[in-house]
Amino acid sequence: MKTLHTHVLGFPRIGARRELKTALEAFWRGELDEAALEAAGAALRARHWALQADAGLELVTVGDFAFYDQVASHIQLFGCEPARFGFDEAATPLTRYFAMARGERGGHTDCCAHPHAGQHSGHALDMTKWFDTNYHYLVPEFGPETAFTLAGERLLAEVAEAQALGHRVKATLIGPLTFLWLGTAREDGFDRLSLLEKLLPVYTTLLMRLKAQGVEWVQVDEPILGLDLPQEWRNAFEIAYWLLAQSGARIMLATYFSPLEENLGLACRLPVAGLHVDGVRAAHELTSVCDWLALPKVLSVGIVDGRNIWRTDLDAAIAVLKPLLDKRGELWLAPSCSLLHVPLSLANESALDPEVRSWLAFATEKLSELATLKAALRGAAAPQLVEARAAIASRARSTRVHSDAVAARVQALPGDADRRGAPFAARQVVQRARLRLPAFPTTTIGSFPQTAAIRAARAAFRRGALPLAQYQNAMRAEIAHAVARQEAIGLDVLVHGEAERNDMVEYFGEQLDGFVFTQHGWVQSYGSRCVKPPVLYGDVARPRAMTVDWAVHAQSLSARPVKGMLTGPVTILQWSFVRDDQPRALTALQIALAMRDEVADLQAGAIGIIQIDEPALREGLPLRRARWDDYLAWATRAFRITAGAARDDTQIHTHMCYAEFNDILPQIAALDADVITIETSRSDMALLDGFGKFRYPNEIGPGVYDIHSPAVPGTDAIERLLRKAAQVIPAANLWVNPDCGLKTRGWAETEAALVNMVAAARRMRA
């Protein structure tokens, strides 16, 4: 008799109507107390466990819920809150949790971070990308003084909560090695791995407590097994899991996002009861894992894509799974990774194009796919299989996916389409003559505060309560307001402020052919902040100009240059759900061609400076270094093709934030943007050293203040950073700007900060 089980590694927690966001933000505003916030969390957990149980999952997953971030929850669970916060005994766990997440002044509002020498002791934990996803986690801080205790009871309480609702439980934990890997050393040279010895006993105690509480399986996530690991980290796995095995808990070791490659044998050897592998990104390894993983260890196959929203081709999946099942006699079926990275449900997507909708599966629909696969593999009747087959066939033969015009344009693309006319040095001369900017020109990154009024106007427009013309007038007034304030502040290069954009990617997706967008397809980006990634289903084309009217309007209001503002092809690709029926490189090229036309139209509209944002260029790097070159070649070419429409006297800017750039500096230089603005303030300009050493040839705007905090930087502090920057970059090539856009900030602090920034630039000129 063959055994089949279905499970999930994790489930979205934000709620179908972003109930978690609403509750959190009300709590932070002081409108909800702790008990009410806890009740909102419990209601979401109960609902999500019920969805899992209703889909026939024998075990519901407990421990994937977090009020802000699952890594932060582990910091509390293991009692390693950084001492710098100086929490007093009276502080409740939730107060401490949100202080770590948002800073003691509650200012953390955006995505990226680096330790900053000048920050106050209660500043928020650093935040960075979770592997190659658009989710951001809070970075644990480790040092020789770090101690671990089983401090948080929340996980055990959630287990009891699920059991009280009648569920059988699989608990989920981040594994000890991944937890240490994801952290940062508070002092240079400190080896995080040296903490393993202190950490393991706490894991063992926790595993024993979970077992005693009746938890049948514990999923322990070690996604770092898909990375190029130093040998000492690989060695540590054997010792660590031998010790954890002493707990007697049944461990399902979970790997995802990347093939195991040289770690495959190691993962299969570890003394655990089961191994989960990513059957989408590491499909080619399934046979080897099946052979190497000795029975009676359980193999869990992540056969349903947890990172994308397409329906699974169930026949193809069955063809993969059947031989594995025949060989092993037991198989667990799951999504490839946690479903945190996809929206919750298609149920409320009434406005979605019905044909495209039939091709999709969000988290809830992925649960049904698991159920159908289980039934089909058992030989039971699975009527859903028929419907699924029809949808897959409809997508494969749809004439809407392919456009002859797009294919012809790609085919006819001249070999030099990714080249500007003259080299940078010559362009710099003509741009300087045209723009006549002072030394240390000041600018901002694009967005100004997305105020409640702006969002309310857009919400009213979408509801049909505000006519298009009135909405457009409201946005034009916001743009005029932003331009006037920038002139008053004394900035040299202005922006229109992006008031009309819901999101820097969704906005373009909505206007391009080949995309559809959802009404409720929210995916958590960090904390309460969400994004609604567009769905890129077909060949991309630009039916009409997307930003020109707004930019020309802004430019008409000022004699100073206004930067046109575009999102680059790699970032649009990276932050959308993209088609899986052609290489990402080709999709990026199609987007690049559409954005190239926008560059040409802005230029024709007399916009002399155009910024093409590529904050996701670094994030798109494959997790394995061996694949970097291929990715970087097509990604940088896509950018250059977009920029390639610019004349020599049109200045092309690009912007990147939250990334470690030093390992891809040659490729950043190869973008050949005339100016790059990057996030550097939180690293105290350390990030700029690489650009200096590399002798980065073009102009640079190193961010001089952190936009994640409401704190207003002083003129002296900004000047200090600029002087530091001028030591590594020729002063003639330096721009002055904040780290990133200001959309999450309020106007009062924005204005005060920019006034100081302009004053610092003037001092530098003097």
Ligand SMILES: CN1c2c(nc(N)[nH]c2=O)NC[C@@H]1CNc1ccc(C(=O)N[C@@H](CCC(=O)N[C@@H](CCC(=O)N[C@@H](CCC(=O)O)C(=O)O)C(=O)O)C(=O)O)cc1
């Ligand atoms: C720069 N970042 C981005 C990433 N990915 C993107 N796709 N976009 C990005 O900008 N990844 C890395 C970082 C992550 N940083 C952020 C920062 C901020 C947010 C954020 O604020 N998200 C908003 C949602 C933004 C949005 O789409 N707004 C829409 C809808 C607004 C809305 O919720 N409306 C309400 C009604 C409001 C009212 O009546 O007043 C509703 O519809 O119910 C819009 O402006 O129209 C968030 O709120 O989470 C995300 C990532």
Ligand SMILES: N[C@@H](CCS)C(=O)O
């Ligand atoms: N132009 C965008 C870039 C964000 S990374 C903004 O200013 O918000």
Ligand SMILES: [Zn+2]
């Ligand atoms: Zn940015």
